[in-house]
Amino acid sequence: MITRIFEERLSKIGKNLKSSLIRDLLKYAQVPGAISFGGGAPDPETFPSKELGEIAKEILENEYSFTLQYIPTEGDEELKEEFLKLLDRIYGITDVTKENLLMTTGSQQALDILARIFLDEDSYVIVESPSYLGALNAFYTSFPKFITVPLEEDGMDINYLEKVLKELDERGEIEKVKFIYTVPTFQNPAGVTMSLEKRKALVELAEKYDILIVEDDPYGALYFDEIPPDSIYRLAGKERVILLNTFSKILTPGLRIGVIIADKTIITKAIRAKQSADLCSSGLTQRLAARFLKNYDLFDYLKNIRAVYKEKRDIMIEAMEEYLKPYGARWTKPGGGLFIWIKLPEEYDTMEMLDIAKEKLVFYIPGKAFMVDVENSSAARLSFCLPPKEIIPEGIRRLGEVIVEYRRKKGL
Numbered sequence: 001m002i003t004r005i006f007e008e009r010l011s012k013i014g015k016n017l018k019s020s021l022i023r024d025l026l027k028y029a030q031v032p033g034a035i036s037f038g039g040g041a042p043d044p045e046t047f048p049s050k051e052l053g054e055i056a057k058e059i060l061e062n063e064y065s066f067t068l069q070y071i072p073t074e075g076d077e078e079l080k081e082e083f084l085k086l087l088d089r090i091y092g093i094t095d096v097t098k099e100n101l102l103m104t105t106g107s108q109q110a111l112d113i114l115a116r117i118f119l120d121e122d123s124y125v126i127v128e129s130p131s132y133l134g135a136l137n138a139f140y141t142s143f144p145k146f147i148t149v150p151l152e153e154d155g156m157d158i159n160y161l162e163k164v165l166k167e168l169d170e171r172g173e174i175e176k177v178k179f180i181y182t183v184p185t186f187q188n189p190a191g192v193t194m195s196l197e198k199r200k201a202l203v204e205l206a207e208k209y210d211i212l213i214v215e216d217d218p219y220g221a222l223y224f225d226e227i228p229p230d231s232i233y234r235l236a237g238k239e240r241v242i243l244l245n246t247f248s249k250i251l252t253p254g255l256r257i258g259v260i261i262a263d264k265t266i267i268t269k270a271i272r273a274k275q276s277a278d279l280c281s282s283g284l285t286q287r288l289a290a291r292f293l294k295n296y297d298l299f300d301y302l303k304n305i306r307a308v309y310k311e312k313r314d315i316m317i318e319a320m321e322e323y324l325k326p327y328g329a330r331w332t333k334p335g336g337g338l339f340i341w342i343k344l345p346e347e348y349d350t351m352e353m354l355d356i357a358k359e360k361l362v363f364y365i366p367g368k369a370f371m372v373d374v375e376n377s378s379a380a381r382l383s384f385c386l387p388p389k390e391i392i393p394e395g396i397r398r399l400g401e402v403i404v405e406y407r408r409k410k411g412l
């Protein structure tokens with residue numbers, strides 16, 4: 001009875017909130033003996049916990065009037081200074097000042113803020129298919145119309161995008177396109193990277209039709225082989241691009257620090273939206289990150305993280321060759337980041353297959369979770385970041401068993 005009343009009073013957003021498949025899966029993945037390739041949580045062994053512990057003690061004891069206080073919504077000045085240096089080192093971006101930065105509570109909050117300041121019900125938002133689930137969820141809350149652009153081995157299908165933009169322009173609707181959202185480097189979930197040619201073509205189209213690009217880049221610094229191509233922001237600047245960055249994958253997600261890098265007018269609006277959400281992000285964790293950047297060389301530390309994930313990627317791919325290739329599976333070989341996108345033959349449905357995966361105690365995220373407009377998908381995301389390297393082959397072997405059992409049940 002009470003539940004019914006509550007449900008009746010929910011807002012449109014409240015009624016539409018669905019449970020996150022990833023969160024649900026993480027629950028199953030806690031079962032003893034389970035091996036999870038589901039979440040994108042970094043390997044805790046890569047966290048510099050000792051160094052952060054020492055800094056935490058110092059800033060809590062000596063700087064408590066800042067670290068335990070509310071801080072300005074924009075973020076910690078000291079972190080901003082350090083982050084500007086990092087922007088130059090990671091991307092070669094030098095055309096920004098502190099006024100172009102807003103520190104957020106993870107880049108997930110940045111996505112939520114962008115939805116709130118740009119999207120209405122009659123807006124269009126262009127996303128890759130597949131796309132980062134957290135971004136889709138953040139955008140959903142404003143009920144925009146999604147336009148999906150297929151993702152290829154070298155980034156989004158630019159010809160398709162051009163066709164879509166041309167049609168919208170002819171229909172007089174191009175101004176309703178609020179932005180193109182892309183994760184161009186070591187994409188989540190597909191692990192692919194947009195080529196330099198496609199980045200340039202994307203910028204050209206965005207300029208032709210006067211559309212903003214949101215470049216979400218948590219993984220660019222986590223390359224294993226070659227350094228990725230220039231960021232889209234570096235190619236087109238802040239008049240065209242909003243760049244999102246985060247400390248989650250290069251330091252630790254527990255700090256919950258993301259950054260919006262954008263034109264001042266956008267930052268001003270974003271600050272107002274953030275104020276109504278949480279007043280400010282934690283001064284304690286921002287100062288912690290700032291002091292870490294000041295006292296240590298993040299790049300030295302990144303060398304170790306890259307080596308850890310590169311080894312895990314190689315172990316996973318080797319196991320996939322042995323246990324999954326015989327069933328017609330194909331996959332991407334990411335040059336960095338945390339994810340491999342695997343495709344089984346068309347007749348497989350990875351969502352349906354999950355029931356068997358639960359029995360066999362192995363977890364992945366079905367491809368459907370990352371797509372707004374498909375009924376079923378034979379693809380899945382496997383992340384190699386969290387499980388210890390020794391158990392990755394066993395997890396992939398179990399996945400092979402899941403496939404065998406599914407084939408038997410479906411008579412494939």
Ligand SMILES: Cc1ncc(COP(=O)(O)O)c(C=O)c1O
Pocket residue numbers: 040105106107108109132134183188216217218245246247248253257258
């Ligand atoms: C593409 C992308 N954007 C944003 C996020 C959110 O990261 P956080 O809120 O931890 O900064 C993630 C996390 O996995 C991601 O993969």
